[in-house]
Amino acid sequence: xxxxxxxxxxxxxxxxxxxxxxxxxxxxxxxxxxxxxxxxxxxxxxxxxxxxxxxxxxxxxxxxxxxxxxxxxxxxxxxxxxxxxxxxxxxxxxxxxxxxxxxxxxxxxxxxxxxxxxxxxxxxxxxxxxxxxxxxxxxxxxxxxxxxxxxxxxxxxxxxxxxxxxxxxxxxxxxxxxxxxxxxxxxxxxxxxxxxxxxxxxxxxxxxxxxxxxxxxxxxxxxxxxxxxxxxxxxxxxxxxxxxxxxxxxxxxxxxxxxxxxxxxxxxxxxxxxxxxxxxxxxxxxxxxxxxxxxxxxxxxxxxxxxxxxxxxxxxxxxxxxxxxxxxxxxxxxxxxxxxxxxxxxxxxxxxxxxxxxxxxxxxxxxxxxxxxxxxxxxxxxxxxxxxxxxxxxxxxxxxxxxxxx
Ligand SMILES: Cc1cc2nc3c(=O)[nH]c(=O)nc-3n(C[C@H](O)[C@H](O)[C@H](O)COP(=O)(O)OP(=O)(O)OC[C@H]3O[C@@H](n4cnc5c(N)ncnc54)[C@H](O)[C@@H]3O)c2cc1C
Numbered sequence: 001x002x003x004x005x006x007x008x009x010x011x012x013x014x015x016x017x018x019x020x021x022x023x024x025x026x027x028x029x030x031x032x033x034x035x036x037x038x039x040x041x042x043x044x045x046x047x048x049x050x051x052x053x054x055x056x057x058x059x060x061x062x063x064x065x066x067x068x069x070x071x072x073x074x075x076x077x078x079x080x081x082x083x084x085x086x087x088x089x090x091x092x093x094x095x096x097x098x099x100x101x102x103x104x105x106x107x108x109x110x111x112x113x114x115x116x117x118x119x120x121x122x123x124x125x126x127x128x129x130x131x132x133x134x135x136x137x138x139x140x141x142x143x144x145x146x147x148x149x150x151x152x153x154x155x156x157x158x159x160x161x162x163x164x165x166x167x168x169x170x171x172x173x174x175x176x177x178x179x180x181x182x183x184x185x186x187x188x189x190x191x192x193x194x195x196x197x198x199x200x201x202x203x204x205x206x207x208x209x210x211x212x213x214x215x216x217x218x219x220x221x222x223x224x225x226x227x228x229x230x231x232x233x234x235x236x237x238x239x240x241x242x243x244x245x246x247x248x249x250x251x252x253x254x255x256x257x258x259x260x261x262x263x264x265x266x267x268x269x270x271x272x273x274x275x276x277x278x279x280x281x282x283x284x285x286x287x288x289x290x291x292x293x294x295x296x297x298x299x300x301x302x303x304x305x306x307x308x309x310x311x312x313x314x315x316x317x318x319x320x321x322x323x324x325x326x327x328x329x330x331x332x333x334x335x336x337x338x339x340x341x342x343x344x345x346x347x348x349x350x351x352x353x354x355x356x357x358x359x360x361x362x363x364x365x366x367x368x369x370x371x372x373x374x375x376x377x378x379x380x381x382x383x384x385x386x387x388x389x390x391x392x393x394x395x396x397x398x399x400x401x402x403x404x405x406x
Pocket of ligand 1: 009010038039045048080108166298300301316318352
């Protein structure tokens with residue numbers, strides 16, 4: 001009897017967690033599990049803002065896949081997915097081709113630049129480990145270069161962050177804590193450094209609890225962040241940006257623009273023939289792609305509506321991890337020939353946004369608002385819990401966050 005081929009694309013939150021559940025549950029089953037990923041490591045996207053600002057080392061953010069995968073049960077293929085052919089049940093990789101009986105697509109997101117002039121070419125993104133490392137290096141380079149030029153260039157010390165959603169705000173928090181360190185390292189007067197956030201809505205974190213938004217803005221302003229709200233970034237050049245507010249265009253000299261205002265699903269899903277909405281597969285309640293009973297789509301590649309509110313659920317790591325558990329259970333049901341699969345219920349336990357290593361805001365258990373050290377403690381506990389789920393106490397002690405209250 002031929003072994004059933006389960007192929008998982010992407011070793012991020014959704015894909016890696018699915019592989020880990022299956023390697024535990026399918027010990028004695030007649031299956032082959034293959035996990036495909038671009039790199040031989042998993043990186044924690046939710047820590048990339050810290051890597052990018054330089055407040056943690058990139059090795060804390062990444063986890064070698066062979067430290068968490070049991071290679072006797074899961075074949076690891078380090079390669080790049082180029083195309084999915086769901087009608088032929090094939091996946092084309094850069095260096096080979098795979099066939100599958102059951103496919104899990106968890107290829108994550110890419111940054112969306114909405115056609116803004118020069119953004120794709122000149123802005124930094126916080127979307128992958130390599131991009132985060134590049135930004136950290138670029139920040140240090142500009143501070144180092146400042147005193148090496150006869151004519152002092154303020155564009156080296158002006159840092160513009162486009163977008164005040166969760167990624168933008170979390171990065172601002174880290175940056176606000178990193179700037180004093182960079183100033184001390186390169187003998188720069190902190191008063192010469194500007195960190196500017198440009199956000200289209202009247203406040204940052206639109207839609208989040210207004211009291212906590214005010215807390216976040218006060219916390220960041222106290223550490224030197226300037227907010228320009230109700231403003232749209234129009235142009236990004238190598239040494240300046242242009243934004244529009246109240247019909248007026250204004251230029252800011254800067255060599256560092258970070259775009260943190262939009263993500264889209266990995267474009268591979270859209271070109272592979274799945275039914276998509278805004279680039280994401282509108283999955284059925286059991287997480288399968290409509291029309292393809294053996295294809296599950298998870299995380300940022302999937303669009304899921306909350307049946308209670310009718311709203312599309314925000315793509316988060318929290319959701320991807322929870323989807324992975326349901327997808328793994330449904331894969332086992334398929335292997336057993338069961339027709340009725342489990343529905344994914346998109347409940348969140350809460351939302352936490354860090355404002356640096358020592359401050360945070362959160363709404364948990366529907367309406368309980370917390371901020372300061374309590375929210376910071378909670379955020380670090382969430383991060384540590386994920387490490388335990390991935391690689392047990394060993395991984396927690398290697399990569400965990402134990403500086404709970406500061
Ligand atoms: C800075 C930042 C902070 C965030 N903070 C939070 C937070 O605090 N809480 C929260 O819940 N969410 C947070 N998010 C959102 C969260 O990170 C995403 O929703 C989550 O990563 C989605 O998981 P995923 O499994 O869909 O994709 P990912 O975790 O992005 O994994 C995708 C994987 O696929 C691989 N891949 C991509 N393309 C290919 C290819 N062609 N071939 C092979 N492999 C490929 C990638 O290398 C990666 O390993 C944050 C996001 C960012 C950017």
